[in-house]
Amino acid sequence: MKNFEYVKVKTLGEAVDLLAESRGKAHILAGGTDVLVKLKQRQVNPEILIDIKGIPGLEGIEYRPGGGMRIGSLTLIREIETSPVTKEYLPVLAHAAHLLGSVQVRHRATIGGNLCNALPSADMGPYLIGMGAWVLVVGPEGERKLLVDDLFADSGKNSLGVGEIVTAIEIPSWSPHTGGAYIKHAIKNALDVAIVCVAGVVVTDPLKKVFEEARIVLGAVGPRPIRPKRAEEFLRTKRIEEKVIIRAGELASEEARPRTTIEYKTEMVKVLTGRVIREALERIPRG
Amino acid sequence: MKQQVRMRVNGEEVVEWVEPRRTLLDFLREDLNLTGPKKGCDLGNCGTCTVLMDGKPINSCLVLAVEVEGQEILTIEGLSEGTKLHPIQEAFIEHGAVQCGYCTPGMILSAKALLDENPHPTEEEVRVAISGNLCRCTGYKRIVKAILDVAKTYRVQGCER
Numbered sequence: 183m184k185n186f187e188y189v190k191v192k193t194l195g196e197a198v199d200l201l202a203e204s205r206g207k208a209h210i211l212a213g214g215t216d217v218l219v220k221l222k223q224r225q226v227n228p229e230i231l232i233d234i235k236g237i238p239g240l241e242g243i244e245y246r247p248g249g250g251m252r253i254g255s256l257t258l259i260r261e262i263e264t265s266p267v268t269k270e271y272l273p274v275l276a277h278a279a280h281l282l283g284s285v286q287v288r289h290r291a292t293i294g295g296n297l298c299n300a301l302p303s304a305d306m307g308p309y310l311i312g313m314g315a316w317v318l319v320v321g322p323e324g325e326r327k328l329l330v331d332d333l334f335a336d337s338g339k340n341s342l343g344v345g346e347i348v349t350a351i352e353i354p355s356w357s358p359h360t361g362g363a364y365i366k367h368a369i370k371n372a373l374d375v376a377i378v379c380v381a382g383v384v385v386t387d388p389l390k391k392v393f394e395e396a397r398i399v400l401g402a403v404g405p406r407p408i409r410p411k412r413a414e415e416f417l418r419t420k421r422i423e424e425k426v427i428i429r430a431g432e433l434a435s436e437e438a439r440p441r442t443t444i445e446y447k448t449e450m451v452k453v454l455t456g457r458v459i460r461e462a463l464e465r466i467p468r469g
Numbered sequence: 470m471k472q473q474v475r476m477r478v479n480g481e482e483v484v485e486w487v488e489p490r491r492t493l494l495d496f497l498r499e500d501l502n503l504t505g506p507k508k509g510c511d512l513g514n515c516g517t518c519t520v521l522m523d524g525k526p527i528n529s530c531l532v533l534a535v536e537v538e539g540q541e542i543l544t545i546e547g548l549s550e551g552t553k554l555h556p557i558q559e560a561f562i563e564h565g566a567v568q569c570g571y572c573t574p575g576m577i578l579s580a581k582a583l584l585d586e587n588p589h590p591t592e593e594e595v596r597v598a599i600s601g602n603l604c605r606c607t608g609y610k611r612i613v614k615a616i617l618d619v620a621k622t623y624r625v626q627g628c629e630r
Contacts, residue, residue: 184490185470185489187470188533190535190538211533211536214536215513218492218513218530219512219513219531221490222511222512235536283513283601284513284516284601285526285582285597285598285600286526286601287513287528287531287601290527290528290531290532371600372597372600373514373516373601373603
């Protein structure tokens with residue numbers, strides 16, 4: 183890797199100023215599990231590497247009764263995997279965290295880093311997109327909020343402007359008749375990247391007879407995570423029955439845009455979408 | 470341009486000047502002559518460079534030495550007390566859990582991190598804990614057995630050893 187200047191900033195303001203001043207010649211370092219690889223492979227060659235781990239207040243998981251959750255951008259994937267708070271209130275995200283990388287990687291990688299790295303296979307992406315989560319961003323123009331869905335621009339590219347930094351992820355609260363699921367299809371159980379991954383969030387009527395809303399998110403089958411809108415619209419107001427679920431899988435697979443092993447991935451989207459919907463339905467709390 | 474970094478390695482204070490691009494792995498191996506952590510893939514995929522940073526297993530190839538400022542590193546060299554091996558090391562020998570030995574330092578440190586946090590793990594928990602450490606010789610059976618065996622009598626010691 184090429185040499186660079188390493189600066190550990192202590193405040194967000196310092197980081198934003200430094201990023202904006204260096205006009206694209208600086209790169210942010212959080213957990214480094216992706217950045218170090220990119221540096222070694224010379225995919226990024228910054229003159230300045232800005233370590234943001236010294237900025238206070240960017241980590242932690244907070245549950246706000248009735249108001250959803252807030253997760254600081256520097257929160258470790260390991261923390262999301264093991265925290266009693268995520269296990270209780272966001273078990274699907276804790277499960278997705280468990281499937282990311284290895285124990286070693288999870289002890290360094292951060293949720294903000296995984297999202298900003300913007301790979302279509304990023305494990306933190308699909309479920310958060312399905313939940314309608316937001317990222318809070320600070321930049322030279324002040325603060326703004328955008329959907330996680332809109333953070334993913336293209337494969338490996340996020341939509342942030344120069345000088346912008348993600349500070350937290352906000353997950354809204356949902357009706358009690360909501361269930362979610364995330365399935366990662368990979369060859370190995372650890373240290374592997376998804377061949378296809380699918381997340382689902384379904385809302386039903388209190389008697390669990392009808393889909394009121396469904397969100398499906400497909401990962402690793404396009405340059406960025408995909409919401410198969412026709413499958414989602416098809417499910418709305420439909421009775422909960424097997425043939426409906428199978429049809430939703432077929433519709434979802436028509437909207438996947440894989441570039442490699444196209445037939446296989448398309449078929450897997452069909453199968454996994456069905457599984458995700460069934461699993462999400464099972465997760466809806468009883469009573 | 471070199472920067473000064475200060476950390477504790479195997480219980481000893483270390484102050485060195487390093488280039489920012491120096492990984493912790495290269496720093497340990499080249500500058501401190503601690504060759505226990507191995508350089509396998511150098512991309513965070515094989516786990517043979519595993520060391521404990523403040524007690525947690527990490528890939529030292531994916532961390533810059535300058536990032537470790539003020540923190541505590543444990544490599545396999547710091548695990549034994551003189552010639553007295555750590556119980557996990559003893560168990561690996563006992564069970565023949567070492568073949569070529571290349572993955573062993575990382576494997577043992579991952580096991581230590583697990584047992585310090587969870588002294589009585591299930592087999593599944595052991596397998597998950599070492600899933601970031603690849604062994605290409607033997608398969609993992611004897612390694613898992615060694616860890617489960619030492620867990621029967623494992624006592625968490627001070628965080629330095």
